[in-house]
Amino acid sequence: MPPTSFFINNNNDSQKALHLAHVAVIGGLHLAPISSDARILDVGTGSGIWSIEMARSMPNSKVVGIDIINPPPYPNQPSNCLFTVCDATKRFPFPDHAFSFIHVCYFSLAVHRGKWKKFLEECRRITCPGGWIEIHATDYQYHRTGGSGRMVNWNSQMLLGKMNDAGYTQIQRQVYTHPLGSWSGPVGSVLRDCCKIRLNNLLVPVARFFLSPDRIIELENCITEMVEEANDMRSYYHSYTYVAQIPEDEAVEGIGITF
């Protein structure tokens, strides 16, 4: 498995574009029915834009964004939003039940396949009774493509099983279709550009661990071909959203976080 550092995406323009396209596809910043004074953790915050927008749209909430690298400085960062650098695959530097909403977006490659249960148990530890977790992921399976047959396919079904193992209840799963290319309008164009950046910045470096130089060239050609054909082929991929709640009646000793 590649180390986490290969999943660090410091291309902020592409992260912001991907965020806007993602919000357009799911129809908002979040799905879980959280309260206006929620204590929110954004795991793998990236550009930090989701945290900032949440803090602005819910001024009575408190939002903490964590990432292995600092997001860029924001002018007029809301006072109810802060960022902390930490490795989210280790124990979180927060007390039990500190948050009422954990948001995990496009983070699945950062967690080793065998470590998801532990990661979700950590999320559960820091979520208060009645609190929510929302995970967005994609399986990196591109549909209706000409040249994507050799792409790595990450099976997002795995997430559902791991969440069950970790003791979450009321898990709801939704599937969203993300178009690639202008065939579906401007969101599709943004998603297609992001897809090319993501595959070249993420998949190719990881593939270097496993493939010969000749096969890497083949993979790069495959990416170019797939992206160029996306409009004619009306290509798309899916994202999967998992929303789950911690049982309300769970016994609790300490609660909350202050900042």
Ligand SMILES: C[S@@+](CC[C@H](N)C(=O)[O-])C[C@H]1O[C@@H](n2cnc3c(N)ncnc32)[C@H](O)[C@@H]1O
């Ligand atoms: C694809 S980006 C997603 C950013 C943002 N959540 C979004 O949806 O736009 C993944 C983020 O996870 C961060 N990351 C990777 N490994 C990490 C780790 N072990 N701990 C914390 N953050 C990590 C990367 O730095 C990157 O910002």
